[in-house]
Amino acid sequence: xxxxxxxxxxxxxxxxxxxxxxxxxxxxxxxxxxxxxxxxxxxxxxxxxxxxxxxxxxxxxxxxxxxxxxxxxxxxxxxxxxxxxxxxxxxxxxxxxxxxxxxxxxxxxxxxxxxxxxxxxxxxxxxxxxxxxxxxxxxxxxxxxxxxxxxxxxxxxxxxxxxxxxxxxxxxxxxxxxxxxxxxxxxxxxxxxxxxxxxxxxxxxxxxxxxxxxxxxxxxxxxxxxxxxxxxxxxxxxxxxxxxxxxxxxxxxxxxxxxxxxxxxxxxxxxxxxxxxxxxxxxxxxxxxxxxxxxxxxxxxxxxxxxxxxxxxxxxxxxxxxxxxxxxxxxxxxxxxxxxxxxxxx
Amino acid sequence: xxxxxxxxxxxxxxxxxxxxxxxxxxxxxxxxxxxxxxxxxxxxxxxxxxxxxxxxxxxxxxxxxxxxxxxxxxxxxxxxxxxxxxxxxxxxxxxxxxxxxxxxxxxxxxxxxxxxxxxxxxxxxxxxxxxxxxxxxxxxxxxxxxxxxxxxxxxxxxxxxxxxxxxxxxxxxxxxxxxxxxxxxxxxxxxxxxxxxxxxxxxxxxxxxxxxxxxxxxxxxxxxxxxxxxxxxxxxxxxxxxxxxxxxxxxxxxxxxxxxxxxxxxxxxxxxxxxxxxxxxxxxxxxxxxxxxxxxxxxxxxxxxxxxxxxxxxxxxxxxxxxxxxxxxxxxxxxxxxxxxxxxxx
Numbered sequence: 001x002x003x004x005x006x007x008x009x010x011x012x013x014x015x016x017x018x019x020x021x022x023x024x025x026x027x028x029x030x031x032x033x034x035x036x037x038x039x040x041x042x043x044x045x046x047x048x049x050x051x052x053x054x055x056x057x058x059x060x061x062x063x064x065x066x067x068x069x070x071x072x073x074x075x076x077x078x079x080x081x082x083x084x085x086x087x088x089x090x091x092x093x094x095x096x097x098x099x100x101x102x103x104x105x106x107x108x109x110x111x112x113x114x115x116x117x118x119x120x121x122x123x124x125x126x127x128x129x130x131x132x133x134x135x136x137x138x139x140x141x142x143x144x145x146x147x148x149x150x151x152x153x154x155x156x157x158x159x160x161x162x163x164x165x166x167x168x169x170x171x172x173x174x175x176x177x178x179x180x181x182x183x184x185x186x187x188x189x190x191x192x193x194x195x196x197x198x199x200x201x202x203x204x205x206x207x208x209x210x211x212x213x214x215x216x217x218x219x220x221x222x223x224x225x226x227x228x229x230x231x232x233x234x235x236x237x238x239x240x241x242x243x244x245x246x247x248x249x250x251x252x253x254x255x256x257x258x259x260x261x262x263x264x265x266x267x268x269x270x271x272x273x274x275x276x277x278x279x280x281x282x283x284x285x286x287x288x289x290x291x292x293x294x295x296x297x298x299x300x301x302x303x304x305x306x307x308x309x310x311x312x313x314x315x316x317x318x319x320x321x322x323x324x325x326x327x328x329x330x331x332x333x334x335x336x337x338x339x340x341x342x343x344x345x346x
Numbered sequence: 347x348x349x350x351x352x353x354x355x356x357x358x359x360x361x362x363x364x365x366x367x368x369x370x371x372x373x374x375x376x377x378x379x380x381x382x383x384x385x386x387x388x389x390x391x392x393x394x395x396x397x398x399x400x401x402x403x404x405x406x407x408x409x410x411x412x413x414x415x416x417x418x419x420x421x422x423x424x425x426x427x428x429x430x431x432x433x434x435x436x437x438x439x440x441x442x443x444x445x446x447x448x449x450x451x452x453x454x455x456x457x458x459x460x461x462x463x464x465x466x467x468x469x470x471x472x473x474x475x476x477x478x479x480x481x482x483x484x485x486x487x488x489x490x491x492x493x494x495x496x497x498x499x500x501x502x503x504x505x506x507x508x509x510x511x512x513x514x515x516x517x518x519x520x521x522x523x524x525x526x527x528x529x530x531x532x533x534x535x536x537x538x539x540x541x542x543x544x545x546x547x548x549x550x551x552x553x554x555x556x557x558x559x560x561x562x563x564x565x566x567x568x569x570x571x572x573x574x575x576x577x578x579x580x581x582x583x584x585x586x587x588x589x590x591x592x593x594x595x596x597x598x599x600x601x602x603x604x605x606x607x608x609x610x611x612x613x614x615x616x617x618x619x620x621x622x623x624x625x626x627x628x629x630x631x632x633x634x635x636x637x638x639x640x641x642x643x644x645x646x647x648x649x650x651x652x653x654x655x656x657x658x659x660x661x662x663x664x665x666x667x668x669x670x671x672x673x674x675x676x677x678x679x680x681x682x683x684x685x686x687x688x689x690x691x692x
Contacts, residue, residue, distance in 0.1 A: 130626075144626035145619050152628065179626020273491050280476075280490035280525020282498065 041111025057189025068141030084298025090306025218338025387457025403535025414487030430644025436652025541690030564684030
């Protein structure tokens with residue numbers, strides 16, 4: 001069974017037009033399918049990422065108190081910045097040992113994502129921060145107010161908030177410790193989490209020796225097989241139309257695109273109805289935000305349910321479920337070499 | 347301790363300007379502090395309230411299946427339309443006997459409210475419907491998608507959705523059973539829940555005998571004591587700026603306005619920090635959406651925590667905590683007579 005949708009059609013057409021171009025950087029792509037990581041992530045015009053905001057966000061990120069009284073977990077528990085930016089679990093373990101429903105994503109380079117969550121239900125890192133604090137799986141606090149109350153009782157946090165937001169709050173005058181500021185500081189810190197200078201980035205900037213021969217063949221195969229039709233742009237997650245978007249605007253694709261493969265049964269890929277579960281719109285069954293691929297070699301296991309343990313298998317699954325292709329093991333190895341070249345310095 | 351905020355200042359000024367006007371209907375108020383109930387509630391321009399939408403919404407409202415597989419509760423459990431539109435409990439009993447944190451409001455005349463929930467966190471009845479379906483206290487369904495899936499398996503619901511939304515869905519083509527349509531049908535039904543022709547409405551339309559002498563004195567006292575400064579307009583819930591508002595725009599007031607009264611301790615009025623718990627903004631501590639007063643005689647117990655059992659005591663509490671006034675028992679009786687005249691036909 002094959003299913004279609006308009007975005008895919010559109011990009012396939014664009015892609016076909018470009019197919020006669022040479023793949024590699026000097027060829028002058030009309031559209032930047034392959035892009036080196038920019039020096040910084042985009043940010044909302046009212047929230048320039050100052051050192052003070054980032055410092056406050058970093059402290060909050062590692063402080064279990066952010067997640068409520070008695071929490072032993074901090075944000076870093078599921079988004080471990082000492083590793084790939086995730087927890088390397090299929091599903092995360094939240095408060096009281098409860099298991100999450102979908103796999104935690106890496107936070108490295110997250111500032112380039114336009115919508116957050118696997119179903120795109122948060123339109124900014126700020127919104128997602130506040131949403132996390134209301135989720136009993138993640139936070140022990142009953143609500144954002146309880147967290148803000150707690151932080152406002154700390155002289156150090158009062159000082160850090162005042163330094164990060166010297167103009168005070170638009171709503172409450174001079175009260176710097178607020179939910180809005182908390183969210184802005186966290187988002188500013190997250191936007192600073194860049195993992196630059198991957199072998200791929202060095203290659204894109206002109207170092208022809210930065211990629212192995214296998215990775216170069218993999219980069220070509222990534223295009224030829226069809227992966228690039230969706231996984232393109234800065235984060236290999238499709239177009240990033242910028243912060244002007246409303247809730248849920250983003251780049252979504254069907255997964256699985258072809259139903260009934262052996263992988264679907266083996267890895268229970270169709271158990272979760274994706275964005276439909278959030279919107280209830282039958283047209284969004286099995287629609288997912290296209291996930292970013294940078295640092296993918298560090299973030300096993302794979303897919304929304306974390307059921308695929310290794311990258312070669314993830315490549316086979318994608319080729320079959322999305323493009324109805326069986327890849328040779330050599331091609332799988334090459335694509336994995338290319339994907340491994342996307343690991344930046346963290 | 348007295349606390350102030352800008353809305354209150356503004357309306358008090360408006361009010362002072364009007365103080366020299368006569369109170370009663372023929373006086374030609376510049377601003378309609380007292381308003382008879384309109385013939386219909388406002389609705390979004392893309393959702394005209396057709397009979398088919400209302401019929402579908404009504405069926406969903408009374409169907410426990412809306413709240414997920416195995417639910418024995420329907421919307422009507424907490425918003426009992428056979429009575430005052432609420433459950434007459436201090437706090438509601440949700441799924442698995444869990445108790446809600448705040449008292450359920452009446453749905454009668456709810457279509458005139460611009461923001462929903464005690465803290466105003468939903469900006470439309472549509473948004474609130476979907477929010478309710480994601481709340482495990484209210485719904486057994488894991489998500490909106492599960493509900494839509496269930497409804498789409500029913501031939502009767504497919505027929506009702508198709509009749510209510512003959513144009514199909516903007517997102518998914520012809521699939522009429524969707525989360526968007528479910529929310530629109532529910533909201534259309536809720537907008538149809540008018541309780542018109544209260545004695546007050548008949549009085550406002552010119553029937554001088556519709557109110558008792560006590561109720562007339564109460565109406566005057568409602569103005570003189572200061573209640574009308576916040577409780578004015580169609581629903582006695584302040585200005586209703588219409589559906590163009592964004593999330594959370596609404597008419598909020600401090601409660602308690604004066605801290606440290608005997609009522610605050612007795613009824614634990616300051617335990618809940620109100621809108622602050624949602625936004626985390628210290629300027630919104632103890633801020634609440636001004637609640638509507640129509641049908642108030644039917645919806646005891648009172649206040650966000652349901653701790654005040656009867657209307658005379660609620661009037662005393664409001665006079666003291668909001669306006670620092672001790673009312674005579676005669677004035678309390680008169681105001682209660684006026685408030686009782688707001689009960690419409692349901």
